[in-house]
Amino acid sequence: MTPFHIVVCGSLVPDPLQTLEPTLGPEGPGLKNEMMLPSVLDPWAGHALYEAASLATKHPESRVWLVSLGPKARLQQLMMSIAQKAKFELVAIDSSASGFIDAQSVARTLATAIDEIDGLDKNRLLLFGGCASASRDAGVTVQMVGELLGLTDQFLAVDELEARDDGSLRVLERIEGGKYLASTVRGAPAVVAWATGKLPEPPNNPQVGMQNMRTILPALQKAKAAIPNRNSIHYQEVAIPQQKRETRVVKDMSVDEIAREIADWIRG
Amino acid sequence: METVEHATDTRPSLTTLPGDDIRQILWGFADRFDIQMLVQSVRPVARGQVARLVADGGRHTHDWTDAKNDLLASFDAAGVTALFADPEYGGFIEGPKNLALALAAFELAWVDGGAATCSLAGHLALAPIHEKGTEEQKRTYMSRAIPGQSEEVARGAFCLTEPLPFVGVDTRVLSGRVRIEGWDEGEEPMLRVEKRGRFITNMGFANFVTAAVESDDERLKGTCMVILEESDPGTFDRGSATHKLVHQLSSTTDPIFNLVVPASRIIGGYTLKDGVIVPNYNHSQIIEAVFRRTRVTVGLMTAAKMLSAVEPVIRYQRSRFRGGAADAPGSPRYDLGLQQKEDTLHRLVDVWAAGEAAAALGFATAKFFDEFDPIDHRRDDIFGEGGIPHGRAGLKVLAQKRGPALEYLRLRALGPGKRDEARLAELEKDDLTQFLVQDALALVLCPAVKLWNTGHGTNVMREAVSLMGGYGITEDCPGFLPQKWMDAQLEATYEGPEAVQRRQLSLTMTNELFLAQFQEWILELRRIAGTMPGTGACTLASAMELWQWTLQYLLTHTDADGATLYRDQRQGVTFPMADALCWLLASRYQILSIRELQTAATNGAVANAEGFLNFFADLAHVQAGNAAGEVSRICTSLVYGYNRHPSWDLQGSCCHHTEDLDTLESIMPGIAACAPSVGDVVDADGSHAPKAGPCVRFTGVEGFVARRNKVDGCLTGSRLAKDRAAQALTTVMIPEALDYPM
Numbered sequence A: 001m002t003p004f005h006i007v008v009c010g011s012l013v014p015d016p017l018q019t020l021e022p023t024l025g026p027e028g029p030g031l032k033n034e035m036m037l038p039s040v041l042d043p044w045a046g047h048a049l050y051e052a053a054s055l056a057t058k059h060p061e062s063r064v065w066l067v068s069l070g071p072k073a074r075l076q077q078l079m080m081s082i083a084q085k086a087k088f089e090l091v092a093i094d095s096s097a098s099g100f101i102d103a104q105s106v107a108r109t110l111a112t113a114i115d116e117i118d119g120l121d122k123n124r125l126l127l128f129g130g131c132a133s134a135s136r137d138a139g140v141t142v143q144m145v146g147e148l149l150g151l152t153d154q155f156l157a158v159d160e161l162e163a164r165d166d167g168s169l170r171v172l173e174r175i176e177g178g179k180y181l182a183s184t185v186r187g188a189p190a191v192v193a194w195a196t197g198k199l200p201e202p203p204n205n206p207q208v209g210m211q212n213m214r215t216i217l218p219a220l221q222k223a224k225a226a227i228p229n230r231n232s233i234h235y236q237e238v239a240i241p242q243q244k245r246e247t248r249v250v251k252d253m254s255v256d257e258i259a260r261e262i263a264d265w266i267r268g
Numbered sequence B: 001m002e003t004v005e006h007a008t009d010t011r012p013s014l015t016t017l018p019g020d021d022i023r024q025i026l027w028g029f030a031d032r033f034d035i036q037m038l039v040q041s042v043r044p045v046a047r048g049q050v051a052r053l054v055a056d057g058g059r060h061t062h063d064w065t066d067a068k069n070d071l072l073a074s075f076d077a078a079g080v081t082a083l084f085a086d087p088e089y090g091g092f093i094e095g096p097k098n099l100a101l102a103l104a105a106f107e108l109a110w111v112d113g114g115a116a117t118c119s120l121a122g123h124l125a126l127a128p129i130h131e132k133g134t135e136e137q138k139r140t141y142m143s144r145a146i147p148g149q150s151e152e153v154a155r156g157a158f159c160l161t162e163p164l165p166f167v168g169v170d171t172r173v174l175s176g177r178v179r180i181e182g183w184d185e186g187e188e189p190m191l192r193v194e195k196r197g198r199f200i201t202n203m204g205f206a207n208f209v210t211a212a213v214e215s216d217d218e219r220l221k222g223t224c225m226v227i228l229e230e231s232d233p234g235t236f237d238r239g240s241a242t243h244k245l246v247h248q249l250s251s252t253t254d255p256i257f258n259l260v261v262p263a264s265r266i267i268g269g270y271t272l273k274d275g276v277i278v279p280n281y282n283h284s285q286i287i288e289a290v291f292r293r294t295r296v297t298v299g300l301m302t303a304a305k306m307l308s309a310v311e312p313v314i315r316y317q318r319s320r321f322r323g324g325a326a327d328a329p330g331s332p333r334y335d336l337g338l339q340q341k342e343d344t345l346h347r348l349v350d351v352w353a354a355g356e357a358a359a360a361l362g363f364a365t366a367k368f369f370d371e372f373d374p375i376d377h378r379r380d381d382i383f384g385e386g387g388i389p390h391g392r393a394g395l396k397v398l399a400q401k402r403g404p405a406l407e408y409l410r411l412r413a414l415g416p417g418k419r420d421e422a423r424l425a426e427l428e429k430d431d432l433t434q435f436l437v438q439d440a441l442a443l444v445l446c447p448a449v450k451l452w453n454t455g456h457g458t459n460v461m462r463e464a465v466s467l468m469g470g471y472g473i474t475e476d477c478p479g480f481l482p483q484k485w486m487d488a489q490l491e492a493t494y495e496g497p498e499a500v501q502r503r504q505l506s507l508t509m510t511n512e513l514f515l516a517q518f519q520e521w522i523l524e525l526r527r528i529a530g531t532m533p534g535t536g537a538c539t540l541a542s543a544m545e546l547w548q549w550t551l552q553y554l555l556t557h558t559d560a561d562g563a564t565l566y567r568d569q570r571q572g573v574t575f576p577m578a579d580a581l582c583w584l585l586a587s588r589y590q591i592l593s594i595r596e597l598q599t600a601a602t603n604g605a606v607a608n609a610e611g612f613l614n615f616f617a618d619l620a621h622v623q624a625g626n627a628a629g630e631v632s633r634i635c636t637s638l639v640y641g642y643n644r645h646p647s648w649d650l651q652g653s654c655c656h657h658t659e660d661l662d663t664l665e666s667i668m669p670g671i672a673a674c675a676p677s678v679g680d681v682v683d684a685d686g687s688h689a690p691k692a693g694p695c696v697r698f699t700g701v702e703g704f705v706a707r708r709n710k711v712d713g714c715l716t717g718s719r720l721a722k723d724r725a726a727q728a729l730t731t732v733m734i735p736e737a738l739d740y741p742m
Ligand SMILES: Cc1cc2nc3c(=O)[nH]c(=O)nc-3n(C[C@H](O)[C@H](O)[C@H](O)COP(=O)(O)OP(=O)(O)OC[C@H]3O[C@@H](n4cnc5c(N)ncnc54)[C@H](O)[C@@H]3O)c2cc1C
Pocket: B121, B158, B159, B160, B161, B167, B168, B169, B170, B198, B199, B200, B201, B202, B244, B247, B252, B490, B493, B494, B495, B496, B497, B498, B499, B503, B571
């Protein structure tokens, strides 16, 4: 089996249980108290990371990098849990992770960082990321990174990737009507922007974390500062959707029940 | 001249609840990634599986159910079970683990105390082996009890408490027995162990037990702790489940053991002396080594409960009137709800402040033990190398170091430039001197955490519950607050109830080595007050001086009947003084934790540093005020309360005859009119003002009066701090929902 070099692009987003209140300040738009709110790994990127780690364990000698653009101190906090879930090497870029930064400038920064990864074999490269983001949902970043790196085999909203013995990859992409488009590509390099994938979130295991930290800590220390281009995009106004937010934590509710409740709520 | 700004009401304050980044700084593990990861791995178990089990009614049965049992596997997976072990035995944390254990218990108790107890009890069972076991015992039991080292994880229980009328608070006299069952020439002696336990945690499933027993065989000396296995020949009866009202996610039973075990199970091994088996450690030495660490962890469980109450109470108060047709968003009633009422805010500030103090005291103590452990073990090594037995001979060796230890503390307090640095360095390097200095602290801090955090913590939880109205006494109360209130009472009881801690403190807090450090702290607090005036550090320093004066007074004075005031049996004096000390300690560590935050903020490591600093300073100020009030109340009642009230018998120097005053009036015009206000006047017919007697004079206690007045004055500003903290509670952002189910 061929080992892969999997690069996962993913960063942090505010913990979804928090009240997210957009504000327009002199520095541009942001979330109220963003730097104080707890953050989590962007769930879409999380799916990508766990799929990457799982693929890597099935293909010995594979390597996984997580390329994260975000405020260094907050990335460090995030690593205290993420590093326990999967084995990876971190490439950290110290920058704002605000959902209001232009996707293009983010993509450019990421692509440069990936280009500079020591020992990365682009012929084995699988560029992973989320097909969307919980903080921006521009849904374009990973494609742009791929383009910048010259990767033209791109798969979006992927739920399954099967790496076959002959080196080829079979990919299931979500399309309309709850259907999948099944494609086969001859092999790496390719871009895979994940939807939810099929794997549960791995439990935390501090023993795994301690091992990962040996490389993660130096990576955090080395993190270069990047200033995203705030001028490339202008916001006239930022506001939360008019619809009232209602958050409840429920247990043991079936998917059907949840769907029905949401539909009823939308109907009002 | 340097000036320091005093607090104004418009300064930045709390905007969000403090997150992990702030907590790591306050509680001293910002540089410990291993421990930060542990927190992150325990939290999902607590707020996921444990919370769901509580919400599903898992606490409604005393039995050890499958769902409860499943928690054990989750603890294993999250690294909680292995936490206790050194890396060589399959653990993942190097060095002492008091802080790590405390944080794991804190995270679990944030949701459910029973879950925390369940995980802790396994560590408690291993602790005697870890502290005093032979290398062989350590290897055997650590490898069996740590996940991943053997096929099945062996679970342990710690069995000290016995059925009535035996071991409870008093652990000296054991009814559990050990005698020699067989002893073949050249073979390991076999022991028969008979022990009954009461309220033994983990017994529903434990595979091995560390039990305290006493010999009733002249070939075996004294008491010891032994390891019992479920597979040993004889009776290993787990007993029926205790019908406890609290901590139902832990298993508690009254077991009965009658087993034959090899003498190699005596914890710490034994020495043969003239054909007699002499255990290397008696049971008291082992439990002292164990409890001085594990009790700290229990104290932090209650701290977690107090702090976990803040968010649910704010949410309840704020949203209390939402949804009604009359109150639209934007109206104060809609936005603030019950937070419009000052009392609700002030009481929550008190809950929060007490929680911060408890956590700060607990974590600082856990950290202190991490530093003290190597010194403590070094003492064991020195004794071992010198062939000095523990007990009296050991105490004699240590007694010789008291002088140097005091000298060290005196030099240290003098500060650079004013002291003999060479001598200080010499004393710093002397292991036994350092042991004595640190041990004096350990012997105060551990019982203080256990006593104050759990005892006062339970009272505080009652306040928290009351803020939730009727919900506060239902199972549906968000944050499981009523369960936590009740659970806290167990934390105040097991591992030695409050009386045990007060008894220990009443002995250890009069140690001059402790008091010398206490004196240093007063000066340190004044210095802190100089740079951080809003923290209440000065208030606290004044209250500490009052306590110190009172202690000396009580140690050297007698009551109205000539009986010594401060002595072992007089718990009416010693116990309240112990309580008062705990208030002071908690407040001190709270202020020190803020100093850590300030240092980190100076280095630019904190977002909204100013806001957090201001808010935590206000909380500390509130707490220092509460502590000062409590200490004043206690000290005042002890200093005056044991004197007999003067009566109208004219023997008392504070009475005057009206006729004497009339005579004096010719020499000192006006005295007759003034006298009643400064003394008490008895008329010729013996009549006097309608009251118990002439008012008390303060001769001999002027030092107390001056200090007490100072403390009273030092409360200046503490209520303003409370107002500011209360105001912050009305604006702080909280999450949309609690992160664990209801
Ligand atoms: C759920 C639970 C789990 C437990 N788990 C364990 C375990 O795993 N292992 C274990 O060995 N034990 C365990 N215990 C036992 C626990 O440690 C004891 O209950 C505790 O030490 C108190 O002993 P007691 O109940 O006999 O109280 P008593 O000794 O009867 O004391 C009752 C009260 O009398 C007063 N009092 C007693 N003596 C004095 C004194 N000298 N001075 C002043 N006041 C005094 C105090 O107010 C005290 O609280 C557990 C208990 C419970 C409830």
